[in-house]
Amino acid sequence: MTELAGDTIVSPSVAFESDSATERIVEIASPTKRSRRQPLITTRIGILFFVVSCCALAGSIASASFPNDRAFVSMVWIGTVAACALCGLFSIRSVRTLRTIESELRQSLGAPARWKTVRPLIGADPITEAWNELLQEAASATDADDSRSMATLDQEAVTLARAMRGLPTAWVITDLDGRMRFISPPACGLFGLADRANHGGRDLLDLLSLRTGTDTEIAKRNRLLSNVRMIHERHQVEIGGERVHLRISRSRLDGRVGDGEGMAWILSDVTQQALATQSRDQFLMTATHELRTPLNNLQAYAEALAAEEQLEVERQKEFCNVIVSESHRLGRLVDQLLTVGQMEAGSMVANRHELEILPMVEYATDQMRAQAEQKQQRLSTELPPKLPTVFGDRDKLQAALVNLVGNAVKYTPDHGEIIVRCGIHEGCVRIDVQDNGPGIDPDEQEKVFEKFYRGTNIANSQMRGNGLGLAFTREVVRMHGGEVELKSQPDHGATFTMRLPIGGQSRSGI
Structure with missing residues (x-):
């Protein structure tokens, strides 16, 4: 606050002034009592010391001007001493309030509770009124703290405990x-x-x-x-x-x-995270093996064709058939790898058209028939003469059917039997793939549809797989508004059932 020599208008705010001997005192002026105020105490004391200095200087000058007039010099010095004494008395009276406040502050140092016993000062000057208002505010704050009873604190503790338990x-x-x-x-x-x-x-x-x-x-x-x-x-x-x-x-x-x-x-x-990491590591190892095997076969048969100039036509056809078969196998694996990212991101989409199911089922069985004959398995179909059409993505549905039939051929032992049936059931086209393989435990029947999961019987066997086929199949069928179910008992084979709604009503709307 700027200090003025004359009177100033009171501002409705709190003013802080400092002194070299004591802390600044807060002066509060009520906005309803706009009056003219006196100079600050420190200002008045400064003026008194200035007057004393001026009197002493004037006395010295007067004494030096009339050194021979002893009576005049004596009167000058007596006046100077009287003025100094009078200024000293006024100073003592002015700082009386400050001395009282400083004494109370010293006694309250280290004992905050003593604020309750400090009494207001008597007087009408602004510093006294400001001190009394400070005491009143301190008493109000203390009363507010005391109002938080033990019951209130207990209630807060109970609320905090309930929040922690929740x-x-x-x-x-x-x-x-x-x-x-x-x-x-x-x-x-x-x-x-x-x-x-x-x-x-x-x-x-x-x-x-x-x-x-x-x-x-x-x-x-x-x-x-x-x-x-x-x-x-x-x-x-x-x-x-x-x-x-x-x-x-x-x-x-x-x-x-x-x-x-x-x-x-x-x-x-973090059990599920650990299992997912373990499954992913296992998948990478399996995928590496799955990729290496068809690539080695492709390279070997291609080099044989290039090296043998006089190779018989039948042998050339055999080699070409192997190359085509391994290329299809490699393509299916790469498609599944690409699809995993789409499944994780939820961005798999379907390019829908009106489709006939019977040709797709026949194509899937024809693709797996060569592998079934190598294992001397009986792969048969029970197809009606005609089925309603579905509305869906040909490539994805075709891959899902190949996965189901391929799993049955892969995990059914030699001389086993696989039957593919089609029909209509409750407004859906139903496709059953039944085998007489080792079966799946009841506890694992839902898990086999999870990504990277392989059943206990399968994982412990010599059969290689990447654990993506059934997860991919279920995701594709659900995109088309259908569902894939499994019925199986250990040592009694398994039956995978694919249901697709007639007309292809999609759940996802894609």
Whole structure:
């Protein structure tokens, strides 16, 4: 605020002025009492010292001007001393209020509660009124803090606890030794514990099977219980007879002085991610093998044709047939690889036309007949003379049919039988592919339609596959408004049923 020599108009704001001996004092002027104010105390004291200095200077000059007139010089110095004494008295009176405020501030230093015992000052000057208003504001703020009773704080704690329990995260609070204090419902569900039971004092590391075990697990336990502030670990534990992959994030709770210490644990089930990574790695290995085999065959037969100038026509035809067969096999695998990205991104689209199903079924069986004859299998069809048309993408539906028939031929043992049937059922064109192969366990019948998944019996056998065929087939059929079903029993074969709506009504609208 700019200091004026004369009177100034009061502004409805708070003014802060500082002094070398004490802190600035807040002067509050009510907007309803617009009056003219006096100069600040520090300003008045400064004026008094200026007057004293002027008097002393005038006395010195007068004494020097009339050195022989002792009476005059004495009167001058007496006047000068009187003026200084009078200014000193006015200064003492002016700073009395400041001295009182400074004394109260000194006594309140380190004892904030003493504000409640400070009494207002008596007086009508602005600094006294401002000090009293400050005391009133401090008392109001203290009363507001005191109004938060223990019941209110307890209610806030209960609300916070309910919010923490409602988080969809498996979290646990333990002491420094791993004994549980609090556990969230998702964490109870993760370990198979009763949600409403009291699990206080239970050993979390025992649930994680880290109290005993290999040297690696013991080292992991020591790291989790160490003084490191934040630790991230991956751990596998058997829960309910199943192997679960966990991502553990542990942080130490360093509270204020006097607060209990402990640890906060966040447990994330990443089993599906681990399985997906494992399946993807397995897929890459399988895809590499699947790509190498037809490429080697193509190269070998092409080199044989180029090297043998006098090769018989029948042998040339045989070699050409092998090259064509391997090229089709390679093309199907590449198409499936390209389709995986579309399936992951949800961008697979269908180029729809009115289609006859019977020629497509016959084409799929003809494509697999050569492989069936190599395994001495019986591949037969039971087709009606005519079927209604469907509205769909020829290439994708054709590939889906080849996948179904090809799986049946691939996994049916030698001298087995595969039957392909077509018919109409409940407004849909129904295509059944039945085999008498090893069958599929009931627990795996839904999983075989997942990308990269291969059944236990198939994975342990010598049969190679990439785990994409059935996932691709189901996705294509669903795009056309249909569905693929599986009925199977171990050692009694399997029947895959494809249903396509007559007229091709699409679920996706693509």
